[in-house]
Amino acid sequence: QVQVAESGGGVVPPGGSLRLSCSASGRAFSRHIMAWFRQPAGAEREFVAAITWNGGRAYYSDAVEGRFTISRDNARSAAYLQMDSLIPDDTALYYCAATRRNGGWDDRDQYESWGQGTQVTVSS
Numbered sequence: 001q002v003q004v005a006e007s008g009g010g011v012v013p014p015g016g017s018l019r020l021s022c023s024a025s026g027r028a029f030s031r032h033i034m035a036w037f038r039q040p041a042g043a044e045r046e047f048v049a050a051i052t053w054n055g056g057r058a059y060y061s062d063a064v065e066g067r068f069t070i071s072r073d074n075a076r077s078a079a080y081l082q083m084d085s086l087i088p089d090d091t092a093l094y095y096c097a098a099t100r101r102n103g104g105w106d107d108r109d110q111y112e113s114w115g116q117g118t119q120v121t122v123s124s
Contacts, residue, residue, distance in 0.1 A: 002026035002077075002113050004096045009118030016086050018120060022079040022096035030054075030074040033099050036081045037108060038092035039117075045095070049081060050105040059105055063089070086122045093117040 008020040022034065035050035049070040050059045058070050069082040079096060097111035104110035 001100075002029050002032055002098050004079075004098055004113050004115045006094060006096045006115040006118040009094060009120045011121045011123060012086055013124050014087055014122055016122070017082070017084045018086065020081040020083070020094055020096075020118060020120070022081075022115065024077040024079070024098065028100075029077040029098075031100055032113075033101070033105060034070070034072055034079040035097045035099075035105060035111060036070060036079075037095045037097055037111075038090075038120075039095070040089075040092040043092075045108055047106040047108070048094070051079065061106070083120070086120075088122045091120060091122050093119050 002024045004022050004024045006022050012018050036048040037045050038048050039045040047061050051070045051072050067085045072079040095117045096115040098113040099111045101110050
């Protein structure tokens with residue numbers, strides 16, 4: 001398995017942009033599906049985006065489609081989430097996650113490794 005840790009969160013105004021990074025350690029990072037989830041205050045953790053091990057396909061929730069972009073760099077054992085046109089509803093604790101399982105990319109129960117989260121707050 002791999003261990004992951006997020007960074008890059010902060011406070012941004014509506015309409016702004018932010019780029020989150022997820023650094024990984026351990027063996028076979030390139031064999032893992034990488035994903036981002038988020039948990040707004042008082043709400044359940046929800047799927048944001050996922051990317052296949054070779055970066056061939058990416059998946060997004062309806063809430064972020066067209067505004068967020070997930071990417072990965074296997075040579076650097078890292079994944080990223082570029083967030084543009086941010087809105088207040090994007091405010092949440094964002095988690096990086098990894099799994100070796102196939103499928104279930106939007107199901108939090110399928111992910112084996114989780115970071116501790118990085119806070120994103122969208123506020124004027």
